Amino acid sequence: MKIYDATATAEALPWGPLVRAIDQTLTDLAAGRVQLPERWVLPLAPATHWFVMPAWLSAAAGDLAAMKLITYAADNPERGLPAILGDVLVLRASTGERLALLDGPTVTARRTAAVTLHAARQLAPRPVGPLLVIGTGVQALTHVTAFTEALGIDEVWVRGRTAASGLAFAQTLHQRGIYAEVATDLNEALQRCPLIVTATPAQAVCLQGTVRDDAFVAAIGAFTAQMVELDPALTRDMAQRGQVVIDSSAARHEGGDLLAAGIDLSAVQTLAERPARQDGGPVLFKSCGSALWDLAAARCVAVEAQA
Known part of the structure; x- marks a missing residue:
């Protein structure tokens, strides 16, 4: 599994390829090739919530899954911390093999x-x-x-x-x-x-x-x-x-x-x-x-x- 820090995550998500990936994923969703459960928003503490966000492609569309696990703490900037912290795990859907771990705030911002x-x-x-x-x-x-x-x-x-x-x-x-x-x-x-x-x-x-x-x-x-x-x-x-x-x-x-x-x-x-x-x-x-x-x-x- 490759681990990407914030800089590497941003470099891996240039605007052109990322917009094209969004467009292709919309096509796959319309064709029924994407599973997209409702995200869970769980309260961890006052003004702090945990977001659990999974999605995956069928084997025909790429056999890929993404699991985002992030916290959103509205008061974090006053603490000198980012409001969003966490990761996005990329897996092969059919086997569960971990392929990459991306910086969650960077993924959130760029996507x-x-x-x-x-x-x-x-x-x-x-x-x-x-x-x-x-x-x-x-x-x-x-x-x-x-x-x-x-x-x-x-x-x-x-x-x-x-x-x-x-x-x-x-x-x-x-x-x-x-x-x-x-x-x-x-x-x-x-x-x-x-x-x-x-x-x-x-x-x-x-x-x-x-x-x-x-x-x-x-x-x-x-x-x-x-x-x-x-x-x-x-x-x-x-x-x-x-x-x-x-x-x-x-x-x-x-x-x-x-x-x-x-x-x-x-x-x-x-x-x-x-x-x-x-x-x-x-x-x-x-x-x-x-x-x-x-x-x-x-x-x-x-x-x-x-x-």
């Missing part, structure tokens, strides 16, 4: 951004930017990296919980050679940016107002029924004016942004249903995460791990 990237390519009315990112953590940074490297976005606007955090994040992007400005006026930024990513701890509403008709909003910070990033009025407005797509069927009961707005989720399409881009109106992509995306990441490293 989540790659799913957003896949959705933007398929659904965004104007996938050329500028990009507004709300949040200043790992997911925000990974999404900016994905959009600048894979979509060619060359202008980023940043909004943090405080002016200081937004400025510090913009400076981090500058150091990476990315043009970034702090969005001090949210309404002005919404009119400037057709691409919007919300990537916060979802402890309070971070996006409100009115988005452009050609906007693509990826809401990825809220991944339980109780978490909300988007103002319910904005969510309802986007649903009425445009299109709502979810990353997987689990978002029908985990998508707090949609549930808080009272959206009828019975007819909302998932990525596996290959929704078509509609003419006119904004697109809201609600992502709650799924072991499906960890399985796609496992596909990227399986060939190397078995070599």
Whole structure:
């Protein structure tokens, strides 16, 4: 079994192959070649939960399994620790042979951004930017990296919980050679940016107002029924004016942004249903995460791990 640290895990998951693996895994899911049990979310301590997330491919599709075991501790950043800790185990499904052990936080960050990237390519009315990112953590940074490297976005606007955090994040992007400005006026930024990513701890509403008709909003910070990033009025407005797509069927009961707005989720399409881009109106992509995306990441490293 090969063990990948955070750096090696990131290097094993380049955007192009990872997005292609996501697309192939969606095809396999639609064809019934993927087993995807509901994830377990178990309380370990106050504000700390254990996520157990398995998924596997049939023998015909690759005979591969991925098991993610991570903890999410919302208060960890105040302790000087990452909010997400844990691993992704890659196995041969038919025999149980361990092939690789991946860094869980790195897999989570990169596969989540790659799913957003896949959705933007398929659904965004104007996938050329500028990009507004709300949040200043790992997911925000990974999404900016994905959009600048894979979509060619060359202008980023940043909004943090405080002016200081937004400025510090913009400076981090500058150091990476990315043009970034702090969005001090949210309404002005919404009119400037057709691409919007919300990537916060979802402890309070971070996006409100009115988005452009050609906007693509990826809401990825809220991944339980109780978490909300988007103002319910904005969510309802986007649903009425445009299109709502979810990353997987689990978002029908985990998508707090949609549930808080009272959206009828019975007819909302998932990525596996290959929704078509509609003419006119904004697109809201609600992502709650799924072991499906960890399985796609496992596909990227399986060939190397078995070599």
